[in-house]
Amino acid sequence: MKLLVLDLDGTLWDHEDASRLTLPYEFHGDYLVDSTGQVLHIFPGVREFLKWAGGRFVLSIASWNVEERVRPILEGFDLWHYVRFPKIENHPNKADMIRRTVKELESAGYCVDGIIYVDDRTLHVDDVKRALPETRFIHMWVDAKSFEELRELLERVG
Numbered sequence: 001m002k003l004l005v006l007d008l009d010g011t012l013w014d015h016e017d018a019s020r021l022t023l024p025y026e027f028h029g030d031y032l033v034d035s036t037g038q039v040l041h042i043f044p045g046v047r048e049f050l051k052w053a054g055g056r057f058v059l060s061i062a063s064w065n066v067e068e069r070v071r072p073i074l075e076g077f078d079l080w081h082y083v084r085f086p087k088i089e090n091h092p093n094k095a096d097m098i099r100r101t102v103k104e105l106e107s108a109g110y111c112v113d114g115i116i117y118v119d120d121r122t123l124h125v126d127d128v129k130r131a132l133p134e135t136r137f138i139h140m141w142v143d144a145k146s147f148e149e150l151r152e153l154l155e156r157v158g
């Protein structure tokens with residue numbers, strides 16, 4: 001199975017740094033309000049996309065964020081159960097995050113026969129490709145302008 005690794009800030013939701021949110025969060029459908037009044041919306045189509053992709057790929061996360069503040073967002077939107085060995089860590093080394101996810105998946109008996117990495121920024125791509133040359137990168141909002149387009153793209157390449 002192919003591994004599909006997702007970024008969070010600016011990719012799954014509109015907030016650029018979800019680690020700046022303050023618990024507790026109030027959830028309202030597809031957005032939340034934190035305890036200081038900051039708002040975060042998940043992008044249109046994210047729920048439907050993850051439901052579809054979860055049946056076709058092994059899903060995981062590589063996110064430069066503080067897990068204590070960001071995992072509750074995914075749990076509150078009921079999206080956490082889609083991902084395997086997600087990494088939400090407060091450092092920019094996504095190559096290391098993805099490499100460890102692959103190792104953990106293989107230890108758990110998964111056969112990872114390809115990696116697709118989706119991010120709204122190209123900052124980490126060179127490092128990821130150096131560490132894991134078989135990775136295919138999809139630049140969110142450039143290669144795919146919506147989650148419907150991302151699904152169409154993955155149907156062709158995945």
Ligand SMILES: [Mg+2]
Nearest residue numbers: 007009010120
């Ligand atoms: Mg991002």
